[in-house]
Amino acid sequence: MGLNGIFCGIGRRLPVHRAALALGVGAVLAVPMAWAAADTPRNVLIKNGYVLTMDGALGDLPRADVRIRAGRISDVGPGLTADPSSEIIDAAGQVVMPGFVDTHSHLWITALRGQYRNTPDTAFFTTTNRLAPHFTPDDTYVGILLGTVEGAYGGITTMTDFFDNVQTRDHMTAALAALRDAPLRARLLYGAQSKTTARQTDLPHVQALAQDWGRHSADGRISLGLAWRLPPKLDDATVWPAKLEELDTARRLKLPVAVHVSGNAEAMFDALISRRLLGPDMQVVHATDARSDQIAALNQAGASLALTPLTEQRVGYGLTVLSTYADVQRLGLGIDGNALAGSADMFGTMRLAALTQAGEARRETLVSPRDLLALATIRGAAALGMHDQVGSLTPGKRADVQIIDMNALNIGPYAGGDPSAWLVYSATPANVRTVIADGRVVKRDGAMVGIDVPALMQRARASVAGILERAEKAAPVNAK
Ligand SMILES: [Zn+2]
Structure with missing residues (x-):
């Protein structure tokens, strides 16, 4: 049973390969590009968003930047400068908040x-x-x-x-x-x-x-x-x-x-x-x-x-x-x-x-x-006892961040101010424009990074079809 096709096979990591062998899926299990392409977390600078830190001391910063270095949030505030080779994400008019x-x-x-x-x-x-x-x-x-x-x-x-x-x-x-x-x-x-x-x-x-x-x-x-x-x-x-x-x-x-x-x-x-x-x-x-x-x-x-x-x-x-x-x-x-x-x-x-x-x-x-x-x-x-690591945009925490597009038809217009009501009553997963998990960009401009979603969905369709078929064979319900 091959899992090839879900991921772009640009590399291999040993732990995954070992797991693949244990699963009997052999050498066809390739590494997901989402992690392989960014094995070392990149530095990222998110510019000019409404930053909802969810940190009691930092509060909301209506127009500010979030700087990510080596997988962690290093700074939050206005006018931050980019490190050399940083990815720069423009979040003007968007909400930047913890994942x-x-x-x-x-x-x-x-x-x-x-x-x-x-x-x-x-x-x-x-x-x-x-x-x-x-x-x-x-x-x-x-x-x-x-x-x-x-x-x-x-x-x-x-x-x-x-x-x-x-x-x-x-x-x-x-x-x-x-x-x-x-x-x-x-x-x-x-x-x-x-x-x-x-x-x-x-x-x-x-x-x-x-x-x-x-x-x-x-x-x-x-x-x-x-x-x-x-x-x-x-x-x-x-x-x-x-x-x-x-x-x-x-x-x-x-x-x-x-x-x-x-x-x-x-x-x-x-x-x-x-x-x-x-x-x-x-x-x-x-x-x-x-x-x-x-x-x-x-x-x-x-x-x-x-x-x-x-x-x-x-x-x-x-x-x-x-x-x-x-x-x-x-x-x-x-x-x-x-x-x-x-x-x-x-x-x-x-x-x-x-x-x-x-x-x-x-x-x-x-x-x-x-x-x-x-x-x-x-x-x-x-x-979960994980608040030292995640849950707010606090310098020193791991960089788990989402950026929400506030101008989509189902959510806008948003002209500033506390965005909480927009997020709770109007937003949907499709409004999440960018996601950074553990310092890696895993969703960019509305699309998952490095994961072939149609191929994964096709694997899931085959999986559920097999499960249903085996269950029906073992104990027919549809025959009733
Ligand atoms: Zn449960």
């Missing part, structure tokens, strides 16, 4: 977009559980890579991948290869073989990866954590020991942990609290309709929370009402699967949260577009 931080997703399902069609047979969990066993490592690679490319296209520069279909170690190797080739920063959360079995996560593999992470991290661009699940039946005493061993292993290895609190959310949250499992290393996901005492316990433990409004409402968990979470100290927004959310659209995520909050309260003025932008950037980074 979005997606605090929770499931990238492997990206190619299943459209398969969720809201009948009992095609609902999200039914469909995903039916198709998951038919994913090969190659399907995993293509889905995750496509998910990240879409994310970066829409201004997302950090994605958190709760990978819960680790059927074999080769699937994990494929996930890692995809994130190494991805045009953004990622946290890979190592999950179980399947979400429907209580089988334990491959802890020896988690440990082996963690102890040798420097070799896998793509110079620190990818971090590792545990995609943990509570026992499917909370009162099943036979499953708890294995689950607690997973958690203990992660904590011994100092890995961050994410856990879903959904479906039976209230009891699950209570189980985390009563068993004293929350901690600063733990991210709770969803917790729809959380009680105030549960949120107090979350804060007390220093744990964080990820809200994914598009998917929480799509699958019927309830309404994602932001005021419920007003007291949460470490809070972020997530996409939760491009395929389930519809698309990796952080603008749409902010918008839905804003609309739901006002609609539920019957009060337009309750919503602050600026607060939503903070959730999607600096607060999301803090929720």
Whole structure:
């Protein structure tokens, strides 16, 4: 199975090549030009934009420059001069802001977009559980890579991948290869073989990866954590020991942990609290309709929370009402699967949260577009414990930047001033003109750099066709 055609094969990096061999895709896996062409981050000077730093001390700079040196933001301010050989990007009339931080997703399902069609047979969990066993490592690679490319296209520069279909170690190797080739920063959360079995996560593999992470991290661009699940039946005493061993292993290895609190959310949250499992290393996901005492316990433990409004409402968990979470100290927004959310659209995520909050309260003025932008950037980074690195345009941080065209038909006219309302209520991923991730330009003038998107989409079409065919052969549903 060749992956040639997705990338322009202008070079090779050993880690990718090794991963390709492990995947059995042999020598045809070429390096994505997005990284190969810019292996050393270039110096960039972004000129004359409205700079929304999302840094409390720096604030907004209505006409300023952002200078990037060796992958980091070196200066922010008016009238900066370009280093020799810098790429200069004119951002006049545009907004320059930090890339979005997606605090929770499931990238492997990206190619299943459209398969969720809201009948009992095609609902999200039914469909995903039916198709998951038919994913090969190659399907995993293509889905995750496509998910990240879409994310970066829409201004997302950090994605958190709760990978819960680790059927074999080769699937994990494929996930890692995809994130190494991805045009953004990622946290890979190592999950179980399947979400429907209580089988334990491959802890020896988690440990082996963690102890040798420097070799896998793509110079620190990818971090590792545990995609943990509570026992499917909370009162099943036979499953708890294995689950607690997973958690203990992660904590011994100092890995961050994410856990879903959904479906039976209230009891699950209570189980985390009563068993004293929350901690600063733990991210709770969803917790729809959380009680105030549960949120107090979350804060007390220093744990964080990820809200994914598009998917929480799509699958019927309830309404994602932001005021419920007003007291949460470490809070972020997530996409939760491009395929389930519809698309990796952080603008749409902010918008839905804003609309739901006002609609539920019957009060337009309750919503602050600026607060939503903070959730999607600096607060999301803090929720992941990555705010020292990303989330704001602060000198010294890694250069994760997006530039938004404020003159497109769906967003303009913009004649200056605080752009928050334009960004929350009007912007779409297509309005993101330029994206810089970890100092590399990965989207320029509206087009992805170095990635042949039609070829990647064609690979994804072939991938999903194969998955559907194998699943149908194994257990025909269409024959019914
Ligand atoms: Zn999830």
